[in-house]
Structures are given as C-alpha cells and as structure tokens.
Amino acid sequence: MADLSTREKIRIAEGLCEQESAKVLKKHGRTFEFCHYDSEVHTLFVKEISDGDFIVTHEMLSTLSKKIKTMVDPKWYVGLINICGGTGSEATKK
Numbered sequence: 001m002a003d004l005s006t007r008e009k010i011r012i013a014e015g016l017c018e019q020e021s022a023k024v025l026k027k028h029g030r031t032f033e034f035c036h037y038d039s040e041v042h043t044l045f046v047k048e049i050s051d052g053d054f055i056v057t058h059e060m061l062s063t064l065s066k067k068i069k070t071m072v073d074p075k076w077y078v079g080l081i082n083i084c085g086g087t088g089s090e091a092t093k094k
Contacts (some may be wrong), residue, residue: 009072010037013044016071020064021046030056035081044068047081055082 004012017034025031035047046064048056058080065078 004072006037006039009076010044013037013068013072013076016064016067017044017046020061020067023063024056024060028054028056028060030054030060032056032061032080037076038079041077042073042075043077043079044072045079045081056080 014034017032021031021033030048032046032048035045037044046056046061061078061080068076068078
C-alpha cells in the first residue's frame with residue numbers, strides 16, 4: 001500500500017472484486033461487480049448482477065472487505081448496491 005494513487009488503488013480493488021465475485025458465485029450462486037469508488041465517504045461500491053429472490057449480502061462480501069482494507073487502503077469500506085427484481089427484504093413482500 002505504499003503511496004499508491006487512487007487510480008491504482010481502484011485498479012487493484014477491481015481485481016479483488018472480480019476474484020471474490022467468482023468465489024461467491026461458486027459458493028452461493030450469486031455474483032457482483034465493481035460499480036464505483038466514492039472518495040467522499042471512502043467507499044468502494046459493488047453491485048449485484050444476479051437474478052432471483054436471493055440477494056448478495058454484506059456477509060458474502062466480508063472477505064472482500066477485509067482484503068480491501070489490508071491490500072488497498074485501511075480507510076476504505078465496501079458498500080453494496082442491490083439491483084434485482086427479487087424479494088430479498090421483508091419490506092418488499094408486503
């Protein structure tokens with residue numbers, strides 16, 4: 001993590017997202033991809049690209065989050081954008 005530019009950090013984070021997405025797909029049948037980085041809130045956002053009722057959860061991203069903090073920047077967080085037509089929350093079932 002030696003004095004990398006934000007652009008370099010994002011490039012590393014994109015690779016980590018790709019690797020972790022493949023693992024989540026294999027284990028849970030869900031997948032996600034890098035969406036964007038927001039420097040104001042130090043958050044890397046990933047978006048779900050799976051279909052169906054079952055959604056990607058923050059628990060599925062815990063390994064990615066740890067890797068981002070250790071390999072990219074300890075100040076960065078991982079945010080999740082769920083873009084699916086599923087019924088992943090109780091609020092949508094009412």
